Amino acid sequence: MLSPINVSMESLNLMTLAPMLIPVVGALLILVIDIIKGGLHKSLYVVLSLLFLAMDFVAVADSSGVFMANGTTLGLFDVMLIDGLAILAQFIIVGASMLFIPLAMTHKRFHEFSYPEFFALFLFMIAGFQFMVATDNLILVFVGLETSSLALYTLIAMHNRDKSFEAAVKYFTMGALAAGFFSFGAMVFYALTGSVEINKIALVLAANGYADMGFVLIGVAFFLAAFGFKLSLIPFHTWAPDVYEGSSAAMAGYMSIVPKIAAFVVAMRFFEFLVHSGIVWLDVVLYIVVVITMTASNMWALVQTDVKRMLAYSSISHAGFVMAAILIGTTQANAALFLYWILFSFTNLGSFSMLWVSRQKHLPDYQSSDHSYNKFAGMIKTAPIASVIMALFMLSLAGLPPFALFWGKLYMISSAVTGGYTILALIMALNSAIAGYYYLKLIVYMFMKEPVQGNDGHVYVANATLALKTIIGIAAIGTIFAFVAINPILEFVTAFVYNSGY
Amino acid sequence: MDHIVTSNPYFGVFVLFVITFGAFMATTVIARLASRALAAKDSEKIKLSVYECGPEITKQPNRVSPQFYLFALLFLLFDVEIVFMFPWAVDFKVLGWFGFAEMIMFILLLAIGFVYAWKKGALEWHNIK
Numbered sequence: 189m190l191s192p193i194n195v196s197m198e199s200l201n202l203m204t205l206a207p208m209l210i211p212v213v214g215a216l217l218i219l220v221i222d223i224i225k226g227g228l229h230k231s232l233y234v235v236l237s238l239l240f241l242a243m244d245f246v247a248v249a250d251s252s253g254v255f256m257a258n259g260t261t262l263g264l265f266d267v268m269l270i271d272g273l274a275i276l277a278q279f280i281i282v283g284a285s286m287l288f289i290p291l292a293m294t295h296k297r298f299h300e301f302s303y304p305e306f307f308a309l310f311l312f313m314i315a316g317f318q319f320m321v322a323t324d325n326l327i328l329v330f331v332g333l334e335t336s337s338l339a340l341y342t343l344i345a346m347h348n349r350d351k352s353f354e355a356a357v358k359y360f361t362m363g364a365l366a367a368g369f370f371s372f373g374a375m376v377f378y379a380l381t382g383s384v385e386i387n388k389i390a391l392v393l394a395a396n397g398y399a400d401m402g403f404v405l406i407g408v409a410f411f412l413a414a415f416g417f418k419l420s421l422i423p424f425h426t427w428a429p430d431v432y433e434g435s436s437a438a439m440a441g442y443m444s445i446v447p448k449i450a451a452f453v454v455a456m457r458f459f460e461f462l463v464h465s466g467i468v469w470l471d472v473v474l475y476i477v478v479v480i481t482m483t484a485s486n487m488w489a490l491v492q493t494d495v496k497r498m499l500a501y502s503s504i505s506h507a508g509f510v511m512a513a514i515l516i517g518t519t520q521a522n523a524a525l526f527l528y529w530i531l532f533s534f535t536n537l538g539s540f541s542m543l544w545v546s547r548q549k550h551l552p553d554y555q556s557s558d559h560s561y562n563k564f565a566g567m568i569k570t571a572p573i574a575s576v577i578m579a580l581f582m583l584s585l586a587g588l589p590p591f592a593l594f595w596g597k598l599y600m601i602s603s604a605v606t607g608g609y610t611i612l613a614l615i616m617a618l619n620s621a622i623a624g625y626y627y628l629k630l631i632v633y634m635f636m637k638e639p640v641q642g643n644d645g646h647v648y649v650a651n652a653t654l655a656l657k658t659i660i661g662i663a664a665i666g667t668i669f670a671f672v673a674i675n676p677i678l679e680f681v682t683a684f685v686y687n688s689g690y
Numbered sequence: 691m692d693h694i695v696t697s698n699p700y701f702g703v704f705v706l707f708v709i710t711f712g713a714f715m716a717t718t719v720i721a722r723l724a725s726r727a728l729a730a731k732d733s734e735k736i737k738l739s740v741y742e743c744g745p746e747i748t749k750q751p752n753r754v755s756p757q758f759y760l761f762a763l764l765f766l767l768f769d770v771e772i773v774f775m776f777p778w779a780v781d782f783k784v785l786g787w788f789g790f791a792e793m794i795m796f797i798l799l800l801a802i803g804f805v806y807a808w809k810k811g812a813l814e815w816h817n818i819k
Binding site: 193 | 784788
């Protein structure tokens with residue numbers, strides 16, 4: 189007879205699970221409230237989601253205190269791994285989600301927000317992303333990836349237009365393919381090393397001196413494809429513009445930030461040891477992917493006629509820009525990645541929220557799509573404040589000092605130079621210059637053209653409420669006054685990245 | 691039959707597998723044969739022709755009600771629950787209080803899902819809210 193298993197609660201370290209359990213409990217609570225009393229107004233669910241996200245944020249802040257005192261902690265049979273990367277990524281995930289949720293309080297009625305399931309799925313998705321970043325066990329990464337992705341597909345489809353269904357189905361097929369690639373890559377590495385934990389995989393591969401090089405390359409190729417889909421790196425980017433166009437502007441802005449930071453953290457954990465292992469092949473492939481993603485998506489963005497599609501291509505380009513950090517692989521570059529993404533989340537969420545505020549239900553004659561350039565023509569004459577804020581976000585995305593993303597680009601390029609990638613730094617700088625063109629094109633439309641006949645400027649604030657204005661205000665303040673906070677953020681981020689060994 | 695083979699703990703599973711497979715095949719074959727034998731056959735030409743005025747109609751692809759998928763999903767939910775509960779019940783004493791708490795959590799989460807599906811009318815045919 190076997191003796192009963194005794195699991196001591198201390199060894200489980202359940203506190204590592206707390207940040208993920210809070211949104212799960214919140215989501216279940218929302219479902220239960222809906223079962224008991226249906227038909228409640230969406231504002232209740234918005235406030236509940238905000239409340240649970242705030243609690244989540246406090247829990248993450250608490251675990252960051254534990255990290256500063258004791259270093260990396262393991263929990264739940266050593267599956268959970270709470271290190272600096274996990275905490276930084278969770279800060280970005282939960283913070284960006286708190287900025288997203290009030291965008292549901294639109295002036296016009298939209299289909300998706302009348303369902304409490306929207307908010308429940310949203311919270312489940314956040315828990316999935318948090319699981320993804322707070323582990324180095326490939327199985328838990330996969331579970332987190334699937335939880336978040338399946339919820340995200342549904343959230344996109346709930347926007348309930350033909351293009352949304354198209355977007356959701358496209359994203360689903362591509363995402364399913366990526367998940368398949370991910371699990372296949374994990375299988376190859378499990379077959380090679382007998383472990384699904386990234387640090388053990390690294391140890392075993394280093395111990396036998398990368399003897400089975402062919403299989404390592406196969407596994408890396410699968411992983412590169414899987415992360416390429418999630419991060420929309422070229423040539424795996426094809427879904428991105430259509431999906432961004434089909435989903436609501438707020439959702440598109442959210443999708444350009446949160447799923448990508450989660451994928452960046454997993455990619456950082458996985459590719460870091462491979463980049464440092466001296467496999468030339470991987471360096472070359474990553475180099476090519478980074479350069480092509482930056483340059484080609486910039487070229488495509490130049491020829492777009494719709495602002496939302498332009499922003500979609502621009503966010504692909506930004507993802508390629510940041511992917512360079514994983515290629516460079518120094519502590520400085522990895523810290524620059526987090527700094528860049530914190531600043532990018534403010535600016536990009538702000539610019540997509542501006543599109544969300546101007547969302548119409550019916551297109552007038554002069555517009556070929558929801559957010560065509562000529563919709564914004566002469567905006568300064570009819571809606572001066574809105575056009576100045578929009579211009580501010582565009583200048584920040586273009587990387588003009590002193591706005592937020594200038595500092596991100598500065599630290600990223602300087603880390604490339606100190607890391608010895610001078611040509612890459614040059615390409616990054618050139619791409620920032622090219623990107624300036626299409627951001628300034630929108631500014632030219634807004635400030636220098638005459639308004640189209642029949643556009644009285646009401647359209648730009650058609651959807652505005654106090655909640656949406658507040659979020660745009662926060663994003664604008666974060667974009668303008670970023671230079672005040674750059675040094676403390678950079679010190680904080682660098683300490684966290686350095687102390688977790690990346 | 692050799693003693694070593696039958697004493698293997700998985701031998702029973704193997705036998706069950708074979709019998710299930712055989713039973714499944716037999717059921718489908720019998721059902722087909724029986725319906726072929728019992729059904730009233732009336733193959734008059736005018737009865738089999740398509741009633742339509744004007745153009746030749748094309749055959750509609752076979753439509754499946756989405757209700758079937760919901761039922762399949764709900765079935766899967768409880769199927770997996772039961773599959774998970776059998777080994778737990780066998781090793782109940784070994785797993786102790788920790789296993790008990792885990793299973794209560796598991797059932798509770800599924801129960802919320804079940805009540806949700808029930809209240810949304812997923813268990814009634816063609817009555818989804």
